[in-house]
Amino acid sequence: MSAKQVTGSSNLPVARVGVLGFGGLGQAAAIRLAPKREMILVAAADKHGYVYRPDGIDASGCISTYQSLGSVGYLEPFGKLTTESVEELISAGSSVDGYFLALPNLPNNFIPNVVKQFIKLGWRGVLVDAIKRTSAVEQLLEMRGELAQAGITYMTGCGATPGLLTAAASLAAQSFADVHKVEITFGVGIANWEAYRATIREDIGHMPGYNVEKANSMTDAEVEALLDKTNGILKLENMEHADDIMLELAGICARNRVTVGGVVDTRNPKKPLSTNVKVTGRTFEGKISTHTFTLGDETSMAANVCGPAFGYLKAGMKLHKQGIHGIFTAAEIMPQFVK
Structure with missing residues (x-):
């Protein structure tokens, strides 16, 4: 893990996190990361572009740019407009420790195909999703050996339900x-x-x-x-x-x-x-x-999805640091609270 140390009294390790997909769930994830001290948002992508800054990007700036212009790729000076946003971000984001795949579950093989891109490009780290359908998870489970060999620790079904x-x-x-x-x-x-x-x-x-x-x-x-x-x-x-x-x-x-x-x-x-x-x-x-x-009832859907997702991302990072790779579900591993 390429984790840095926070300067100051807290001395907490900071994980650099990216969010793929910047619709409602992706924006909610960025908002919930903002006050955290153990994770910082360094990358975000939508279908028209991406933004990447190893020292952290401003969630509110990303959201306002996306909502007004239609893509985080317009965020100056770190954004880039491209039709291959996921692939280019994976290649450029060498310091990203883990990604939350806040992507559509439609079509059913969409997330599994994105995961194949991570494997193909030789990226190593932790991935977490909030995927819903049984058949989509079955596709990911078939990739268990490939994920382990690629050095990826994958946490699947880690939202609210499943999660x-x-x-x-x-x-x-x-x-x-x-x-x-x-x-x-x-x-x-x-x-x-x-x-x-x-x-x-x-x-x-x-x-x-x-x-x-x-x-x-x-x-x-x-x-x-x-x-x-x-x-x-x-x-x-x-x-x-x-x-x-x-x-x-x-x-x-x-x-x-x-x-x-x-x-x-x-x-x-x-x-x-x-x-x-x-x-x-x-x-x-x-x-x-x-x-x-x-x-x-006071907790929102976004909180009940994003909170566990980042908790499982942290748990996955702990496993990855120990050299444990492959795919795990929310029913197998306990999430770690992100401070």
Whole structure:
């Protein structure tokens, strides 16, 4: 790790972090990194350009530039406009210790293909994603050997769900002799769907009558028409969510015992319901019981995704420093709190 030391009394090692994707989630990640002392934002990329400065870049400047001009590549004097932003940033960002892949999960192989670019270019470090779909995680798991050989420590499914709630389920399961079911229910409230276009499109892909390809091809006008029809509410049931494969890999229960669903309000920042995970099982005394872990309604979707992502990024950096490479899930490794 190319970590430097903070001057002053704290003496905390500082990791240089990049964010790939600068939509709603990427911008939220930049905001949440700003007050941290153990990590600094040095790189960001969108589909039109990137910005890279080893000594750190200003999150507010990045966000205002992106929102006004459409790309962080316009940020002077460190930005660059290019149609190959990810590849060029990976090549230029030699001092970046780890990246948060705040990228769309659409199409389904998008993030796995980006990871292949890291491997191809010989980059070594830590990657973390907040990927959702089981099939996308399966593609990444197939790259386990390639990632290990490339010297990359990859943390997958490290957002809210999969991620925070999956890890909570893994811990809650320890009370039981046998886990019968894991039920994850989320409530998300956002004031304007356009702030999280990729996330909302992916959610639409889980709805009856839709799939990944159809949701990905929808125009903004078509999305708005659908939201008008549902009064801005998306109700999602039995979603293809990687919590299932992650809990199965961790030995908690078979994937068919895991269900994920929720309600997204795209016109109101207040959550339509409380996000929670319920783990039901047979106790060692032969009784049936349920553990419930509920997230506070005051915490935002962005905080519940980005906070764990950076916590897992820090955990991955600790593994990488010990020479442990390959792919790990949020149900296997405990996140480290980023100060």
